[in-house]
Amino acid sequence: MKKLFWLLVAVLLASTALAQQTRLRVFVGGQQRPDVMRKIFDLYQSRNPGVRVDVEVGGATSDQQQQYLTTVLASRDPSIDVILIDVIRPAQYLASRWADTIDKYLPAASRQELLRRYLPAYSQANVINGQLVALPAFADAMFLYYRADLLEKYGFKPPTTWDEAIQQAQTILQREGNPNLNGIGFIGAPAEGTVCTFLLPIWAAGGDVTNAQGQFSLTVEQAQRALQFWVGLMDQKVSPPNMAEKPQDTIRSEMQAGRWVFGTLFAYAWNRFQNDADSQVKGKIGVVPLPAFAGGRQASCLGGWQWTVSDFSRNKAQAHRLVRFLSSPEVSKILAIEASNLPVFPALYRDADILKVNPWFGQALPVVQAARARPQHPRYAEISEAIRVTTNQVLARQKTPEQGAREIVTRLQAIYGGR
Amino acid sequence: MTQPQSRIRRSFGDLSERALAFWLLVPAALLLGLVALYPVGRLLYTSLFRRRLTDETGNSPVFVGFQNFVQAFSDERFWTALWNTLLIVLVTVPGALVVGLLLALLANLPFRVKWPIRLGLLLPWALPLVFAGLIFRWFFDSQYGVINDVIVRLGGERLLWVTTPELLFWAICLSIIWKSSSFVALILLAGLQVIPKELYESAAVDGANRWQSFWRITLPLLIPAILVAAIFRTITAFQTFDIPFAMQNGGSSFETLAMYVRTMSIENLNFGYGSALAVLMFLISFVVTLVYLRYVRGADD
Structure with a gap:
C-alpha cells in the first residue's frame, strides 16, 4: 500500500513537470533537411529543459509548403508556433497578419545591432514597411x-x-x-x-x-x-x-x-x-x-529561408526565444557544415571548419552579397x-x-x- | 437481444409517429447542414465580399454585392477555363463510356477465372487521381516517356506532349479516360448481369447472330445503366482538377475551372473572387445534378 502511494506521488509529480514544459511545433519543408533541423532542436532542448520542440515536415517545394500553410494559417490554427518561410514571403505574411513581428521582443537599438550582423540582403528581405517579420535561417x-x-x-x-x-x-x-x-x-x-x-x-x-x-x-x-x-x-x-x-x-x-x-x-x-x-x-x-x-x-x-513566429501561436514569447537561437551564428554554422547551407553571417564564409567541408564557400560570399531579390x-x-x-x-x-x-x-x- | 429494442420503445413510446420521424431525422439533418449547407452558405456569403488575405480586407471584408460575379463575366481567364472544362466533358464522357462499355463486355464474358479481369477493372478506379496524373506525366515525358519511346522505335519524331497545347489536351483526355472508364465499366457490368439469359437464348433460337443480339438486346436494356454512368461521369468531369494539375507540374497552360478556383483562392489568397468562381462552378454542378435527379425520379415512376 505504501509503495503504491509513493508511485502515485511520483506519477503526479512527473505529470506536473510535463505540464510545465512548453511544447513548440516547428514547420520545416522536406527539402530543408529536417534531419539536421532535428539535431539543432535537440541541442536547444538540452539547454532549455522546459521546452520541447516538435518538427512538422511539409512538402518538397516552396509552393507546396505554402499551400498547406495557407490552409493552416487562414483558419487561425494555433498548432504551429514557428515556420521556416521562403525569402519571397515576408511581405505577404505581414499583409495577411500571419506573422507575429519580432520587434515586440526587441528594443529598437538592439534590433539595429542584430540586423547589422546579417548579410544586408537578408536584413532587407525581412524588414517590410519598417517591421521585422522574420529572421534569416540560411542564405542561398x-x-x-x-x-x-x-x-x-x-x-x-x-x-x-x-x-x-x-x-x-x-x-x-x-x-x-x-x-x-x-x-x-x-x-x-x-x-x-x-x-x-x-x-x-x-x-x-x-x-x-x-x-x-x-x-x-x-x-x-x-x-x-x-x-x-x-x-x-x-x-x-x-x-x-x-x-x-x-x-x-x-x-x-x-x-x-x-x-x-x-x-x-x-x-x-x-x-x-x-x-x-x-x-x-x-x-x-x-x-x-x-x-x-x-x-x-x-x-x-537571391534565395534563402527565414524563421517567423505564427501570430496564432499560444507560446509566442518562447517561440521568439527559439527563433533567436535558430538565427544565431552557432546554428548557421551547424547548417553550413551538416547541410551545406550558405551562412547568413559574412564572417562564417572564412570559418575554417566550414571551408573544410565546403571549399567553394570561399568564392560564394561575393555572389550572395551581389545577388538580387525577387x-x-x-x-x-x-x-x-x-x-x-x-x-x-x-x-x-x-x-x-x-x-x-x-x-x-x-x-x-x-x-x-x-x- | 430484446433489451435494446424495449429500451427504445420505452423512451420513444409516447411519441407520435410524426414526432418520432422528426427526432430520428435530426442527426442526419444536422450532419448534412454541417458538412454541406453551412460551407455552401458560407461560400455564397464570402462571394459577395472583397476579401483578399494580401491586404486589409483579409481581416475586415468589404461588401461589394455582385461585383465579383460581374468581374468573372468579363474575365477572359474565366471563360477560357470554362471552355476548357466543357471540352474535357465533351471528350472524356463519351470516351469513358465507349471504353467502359468495351471493358464491361470483356469482363462479362464467361471466363473460367474471373478475378484477374475484375481486378484489372478495379485497379485504375482505386488509384488516387493525383497518382494517375503523375504516372501519365511520366508516360508523356518527351525524353524519358514510354509513349515517345514507342514513337521513336516506330521511326517517328519525339513529341513535346506536356508543353504543346494541342498534344497536352489529348494527353490529359487520354489519362482521364483511362482513369474513369473503369468506374463506368463497373456500373455497366452490374447492368449487364441483370439482363436475363433467356433473352439471348430465344434470340439465338430465332437465328440472331451475336452482333444483332448486342444491338437489339444488350444495348437497349443497358441504357438505364449507361445513363447513370454518363451522369455521374459528367458531374465529376465538370470538377476535373487533379490530372491536368499533376500533369503540368502545377503550371496552368491548360486550366480547368476547378484549377482556376484553386489558384485564385489558395495561391493568390483572393478569397472573395475565388468564392464567386466557386459559386459559378457550384451552379453548373447543381444543374447537372438536377438533370440526374429528374432522371432518377423518372425511372422510379
Missing part, C-alpha cells in the same frame, strides 16, 4: 555548376560570360558526340525557379521589376530580351528543345547522372553532387558565379504566376518572346496598380 543564391573534367579536357577555363559558356558548350557537345550529354541547363518548368530564370538577364542588363522607389519599372523591351536569350539557347542547340519541362530538381538529378555540361542551380546542388550515393559526377563538378552578359554585369537570384510584394504569388507560367509558355514556343513580354508587363502593371 544561384550559381553556375560546370563539369570541371570536361572543361579541363578541352582546355577551357570556367566561363565568365554567357557567350563563353555557349561556345564552350557547343565545342564540348560537338567533340564528345554523346547524345545523352546536353549543354546549358536552366530552370524552365512553370515552378518558382523559373521566376529567377526570367529575371537574371534583366538584372544583368541593369533593369528590375521596380525602381528604387518601389514603383513598377519593367519595360516590354527588357522582358522580351530576357525571354529571347533563353529561347536563343535552344535555337543554338546548347539547350535541348524540352526546357519547358524542366524544374530545378530535374536539372540537378540529370546533371548528377552526367547529362549536363553546365547547370544554373541553387546552392543545395553541391552537397548532392558530392555526397549522393548515385552521383556519377563526384569530384568532377566545379562551381562559379553565374556568367555576365555581354555589356552587362553578373547577377544571381520583387517584395504582398501579392507576390500573382507576380510569380504571371512570370513563371508565361516564361514557360514562351520556352514551350506557345508564345513568341514579344507576346510573352507584353503579357508579363500587362499583368504585373495590373498587380502593381492595385487591380
Whole structure:
C-alpha cells in the first residue's frame, strides 16, 4: 500500500513537470533537411529543459509548403508556433497578419545591432514597411555548376560570360558526340525557379521589376530580351528543345547522372553532387558565379529561408526565444557544415571548419552579397504566376518572346496598380 | 437481444409517429447542414465580399454585392477555363463510356477465372487521381516517356506532349479516360448481369447472330445503366482538377475551372473572387445534378 502511494506521488509529480514544459511545433519543408533541423532542436532542448520542440515536415517545394500553410494559417490554427518561410514571403505574411513581428521582443537599438550582423540582403528581405517579420535561417543564391573534367579536357577555363559558356558548350557537345550529354541547363518548368530564370538577364542588363522607389519599372523591351536569350539557347542547340519541362530538381538529378555540361542551380546542388550515393559526377563538378552578359554585369537570384513566429501561436514569447537561437551564428554554422547551407553571417564564409567541408564557400560570399531579390510584394504569388507560367509558355514556343513580354508587363502593371 | 429494442420503445413510446420521424431525422439533418449547407452558405456569403488575405480586407471584408460575379463575366481567364472544362466533358464522357462499355463486355464474358479481369477493372478506379496524373506525366515525358519511346522505335519524331497545347489536351483526355472508364465499366457490368439469359437464348433460337443480339438486346436494356454512368461521369468531369494539375507540374497552360478556383483562392489568397468562381462552378454542378435527379425520379415512376 505504501509503495503504491509513493508511485502515485511520483506519477503526479512527473505529470506536473510535463505540464510545465512548453511544447513548440516547428514547420520545416522536406527539402530543408529536417534531419539536421532535428539535431539543432535537440541541442536547444538540452539547454532549455522546459521546452520541447516538435518538427512538422511539409512538402518538397516552396509552393507546396505554402499551400498547406495557407490552409493552416487562414483558419487561425494555433498548432504551429514557428515556420521556416521562403525569402519571397515576408511581405505577404505581414499583409495577411500571419506573422507575429519580432520587434515586440526587441528594443529598437538592439534590433539595429542584430540586423547589422546579417548579410544586408537578408536584413532587407525581412524588414517590410519598417517591421521585422522574420529572421534569416540560411542564405542561398544561384550559381553556375560546370563539369570541371570536361572543361579541363578541352582546355577551357570556367566561363565568365554567357557567350563563353555557349561556345564552350557547343565545342564540348560537338567533340564528345554523346547524345545523352546536353549543354546549358536552366530552370524552365512553370515552378518558382523559373521566376529567377526570367529575371537574371534583366538584372544583368541593369533593369528590375521596380525602381528604387518601389514603383513598377519593367519595360516590354527588357522582358522580351530576357525571354529571347533563353529561347536563343535552344535555337543554338546548347539547350535541348524540352526546357519547358524542366524544374530545378530535374536539372540537378540529370546533371548528377552526367547529362549536363553546365547547370544554373541553387546552392543545395553541391552537397548532392558530392555526397549522393548515385552521383556519377563526384569530384568532377566545379562551381562559379553565374556568367555576365555581354555589356552587362553578373547577377544571381537571391534565395534563402527565414524563421517567423505564427501570430496564432499560444507560446509566442518562447517561440521568439527559439527563433533567436535558430538565427544565431552557432546554428548557421551547424547548417553550413551538416547541410551545406550558405551562412547568413559574412564572417562564417572564412570559418575554417566550414571551408573544410565546403571549399567553394570561399568564392560564394561575393555572389550572395551581389545577388538580387525577387520583387517584395504582398501579392507576390500573382507576380510569380504571371512570370513563371508565361516564361514557360514562351520556352514551350506557345508564345513568341514579344507576346510573352507584353503579357508579363500587362499583368504585373495590373498587380502593381492595385487591380 | 430484446433489451435494446424495449429500451427504445420505452423512451420513444409516447411519441407520435410524426414526432418520432422528426427526432430520428435530426442527426442526419444536422450532419448534412454541417458538412454541406453551412460551407455552401458560407461560400455564397464570402462571394459577395472583397476579401483578399494580401491586404486589409483579409481581416475586415468589404461588401461589394455582385461585383465579383460581374468581374468573372468579363474575365477572359474565366471563360477560357470554362471552355476548357466543357471540352474535357465533351471528350472524356463519351470516351469513358465507349471504353467502359468495351471493358464491361470483356469482363462479362464467361471466363473460367474471373478475378484477374475484375481486378484489372478495379485497379485504375482505386488509384488516387493525383497518382494517375503523375504516372501519365511520366508516360508523356518527351525524353524519358514510354509513349515517345514507342514513337521513336516506330521511326517517328519525339513529341513535346506536356508543353504543346494541342498534344497536352489529348494527353490529359487520354489519362482521364483511362482513369474513369473503369468506374463506368463497373456500373455497366452490374447492368449487364441483370439482363436475363433467356433473352439471348430465344434470340439465338430465332437465328440472331451475336452482333444483332448486342444491338437489339444488350444495348437497349443497358441504357438505364449507361445513363447513370454518363451522369455521374459528367458531374465529376465538370470538377476535373487533379490530372491536368499533376500533369503540368502545377503550371496552368491548360486550366480547368476547378484549377482556376484553386489558384485564385489558395495561391493568390483572393478569397472573395475565388468564392464567386466557386459559386459559378457550384451552379453548373447543381444543374447537372438536377438533370440526374429528374432522371432518377423518372425511372422510379
